[in-house]
Amino acid sequence: MKKRTLALALALGCVFMSPTLSYGEENAEVVSEIEEDSSTDEGNNNSWGKVAVVDDFGDATGQSVISTVVSGTFSNTATTGSDLLVTAYINFDEFDYCYDLSFKLLEYKDTPATYFSSDSKELKIKVGSINTVYEYGLLGEEPNGNVYVSGSSGEDIVKYLYEGNDIRCVLNLGSSKYSFALEAGNIAELIDEGGYGAPLDEEGRKERKSKHEIEEAQESSRKKQEAELAQAEKVIKSKDDFIAAYVNHTDADNNYESGFYYFKAHADEFETLTEEELSSIFPCRFRYYTVNWAIGGTTGAGELYEYDADGNTKQLGSFGIDDSYRTREEINPNWPEIDGSWRIEDGKLIRTITSGNQEKRYIVKSLDRDGYYLLCFESATGEVNAVMMIVLYDENNMPLYEFTEN
Numbered sequence: 001m002k003k004r005t006l007a008l009a010l011a012l013g014c015v016f017m018s019p020t021l022s023y024g025e026e027n028a029e030v031v032s033e034i035e036e037d038s039s040t041d042e043g044n045n046n047s048w049g050k051v052a053v054v055d056d057f058g059d060a061t062g063q064s065v066i067s068t069v070v071s072g073t074f075s076n077t078a079t080t081g082s083d084l085l086v087t088a089y090i091n092f093d094e095f096d097y098c099y100d101l102s103f104k105l106l107e108y109k110d111t112p113a114t115y116f117s118s119d120s121k122e123l124k125i126k127v128g129s130i131n132t133v134y135e136y137g138l139l140g141e142e143p144n145g146n147v148y149v150s151g152s153s154g155e156d157i158v159k160y161l162y163e164g165n166d167i168r169c170v171l172n173l174g175s176s177k178y179s180f181a182l183e184a185g186n187i188a189e190l191i192d193e194g195g196y197g198a199p200l201d202e203e204g205r206k207e208r209k210s211k212h213e214i215e216e217a218q219e220s221s222r223k224k225q226e227a228e229l230a231q232a233e234k235v236i237k238s239k240d241d242f243i244a245a246y247v248n249h250t251d252a253d254n255n256y257e258s259g260f261y262y263f264k265a266h267a268d269e270f271e272t273l274t275e276e277e278l279s280s281i282f283p284c285r286f287r288y289y290t291v292n293w294a295i296g297g298t299t300g301a302g303e304l305y306e307y308d309a310d311g312n313t314k315q316l317g318s319f320g321i322d323d324s325y326r327t328r329e330e331i332n333p334n335w336p337e338i339d340g341s342w343r344i345e346d347g348k349l350i351r352t353i354t355s356g357n358q359e360k361r362y363i364v365k366s367l368d369r370d371g372y373y374l375l376c377f378e379s380a381t382g383e384v385n386a387v388m389m390i391v392l393y394d395e396n397n398m399p400l401y402e403f404t405e406n
Contacts, residue, residue, distance in 0.1 A: 048187045051089070066090040066190050072180025074107055085109040086180045090158055090187070092196040093150060097209050099158040099199050102148035103171065105178055112144035119174030123149055125157065128165040138171070147173065152202060159199035162188050267384055270365035270374060275347040278364060281373075282307070282342055282349060286392045287319075304393065313340045313351070348378065364390075371400045 053063040072084040085106040093100045105113035115121070121138035136157070140147035149157065160167055164184045171178040191198065200208060273281075287304045304316045314337055317327040328335050340353045349362045363384060365374040375388035392400040 047185050048090075048190055050190060066187065066194070068182065068185070068187075070180050070182065071109075072178060074105070074113075074176060074178045076176040082107065083109050084178055084180060086178070088182055089146075090161075090191075092194060096151060097212050098151060098205060099155040099196075100148060100150035101154045101157050102146045102150075104146050105171070105173075113173060113176065113178070114144045115140065115142055115173040115176070117142050120172065121147055121174075122172050123147075124170045124172075125160075126168045127160045128167075138173075140173075147171070152205060155199050155205060158191075159201070162191055162199050164188070264385070267365075267376075267386075270367075272347075273364045273366055273373070275344060278344050278347070278349060281364075281392070282311070282344060284392055285394070286390050307342065311341045311343055312338050313342060315339050349375070362387075 048066050048068045050064040051067040053061045053065060055061055067087060067089050069085065069087050072086055073081045074084040075081060087104040087106075089100075089102045089104075091100045091102070092098075107113055119142075121140060123136045123138055125134050125136075126132070127134070134156075136149045136153045138147045138149055148154070157167065161182060161184045166184055167182045169178075169180050169182065171180075188198075197208070285304075285306045303318045306314045306316055308314070315328050315335070317325055318331060319325055328337075336354055338354065340351060343350050343352070347363075349364055351360045351362065352358070353360070361378045363376050363378055365376055365386070367373060371392040373390040373392075374386045375390050376384045377387045378384050394400055
């Protein structure tokens with residue numbers, strides 16, 4: 001059973017609201033019982049008002065419920081026709097998206113009604129001057145918490161009040177019987193101010209819930225798009241960081257048109273990672289950007305790779321010049337899931353490519369920034385060229401480290 005608790009800023013205590021499994025139905029056999037036992041004190045003030053909802057710490061939540069206090073009588077094996085004070089609460093339950101109705105019962109106007117989980121709990125009502133009786137099962141928080149009717153049954157009763165009908169009530173808890181009446185009063189005005197709309201019939205409730213679910217799905221989609229955009233902007237930023245870190249590198253005389261040419265002239269100034277440092281990085285998930293040899297530095301294109309514990313290479317996808325992304329399957333559905341493997345040997349990073357069983361040897365250069373490295377191809381003659389910029393990424397496709405200027 002789902003249960004939620006609303007703590008109300010009232011001396012009368014807390015309201016407990018929860019879905020009920022009960023239903024309303026006509027019951028002509030109990031008409032006389034309600035007529036006989038529905039006596040209330042003269043002069044009750046049946047105006048409704050808003051009550052602030054607070055949390056367990058007494059802090060306002062910004063929510064409110066509609067409430068009224070009425071007098072009545074109660075009877076049990078020990079007393080007959082004794083004074084009763086009832087606080088009724090109407091709440092729009094955003095979990096089930098319908099109106100709930102609950103009652104706090106004070107015997108002798110100051111003692112909470114006591115009952116057990118095994119006690120029968122039911123509410124019988126008569127609406128306006130019509131003699132039809134509706135009966136609803138109740139739930140409650142024993143031994144003396146509020147009793148409530150919610151879901152479609154709760155909204156049916158609230159709808160009667162909203163439409164201007166007074167309601168006479170007989171509420172049975174075990175052997176105790178509580179009789180009181182609720183007047184419609186200004187309840188329609190307060191419900192309209194609440195912004196959730198008028199109580200609806202069954203068909204209307206279905207349409208409202210469907211509309212709400214659609215709005216929730218749209219809101220969820222909007223938030224997802226915002227998150228994806230934020231991530232994309234951060235990905236683009238990491239690409240720009242790369243350009244700032246490497247591609248746009250120039251010397252004091254501005255003699256180098258791009259980072260590639262700068263590296264060609266200053267390769268020895270880039271620190272080579274040791275085998276121990278390589279072992280702490282690979283196998284690892286990373287994205288790499290291919291270095292463009294032409295003026296302007298880099299295409300900005302890159303690929304996202306992931307590695308398993310055995311060092312197997314799995315290419316997840318590829319990034320275009322505009323940072324658009326396509327998965328491996330979108331590029332080529334026949335592309336093998338495992339494209340090869342990396343291994344560390346003699347201080348170098350060796351890539352074995354599945355197709356053609358090719359092997360390429362690289363040394364890895366540091367950019368003096370955590371998570372940013374240059375992957376440099378070593379030719380058969382020993383010549384070293386920077387061919388890739390590596391950015392280490394986590395499982396959420398986000399850079400492991402924030403880029404900071406030196």
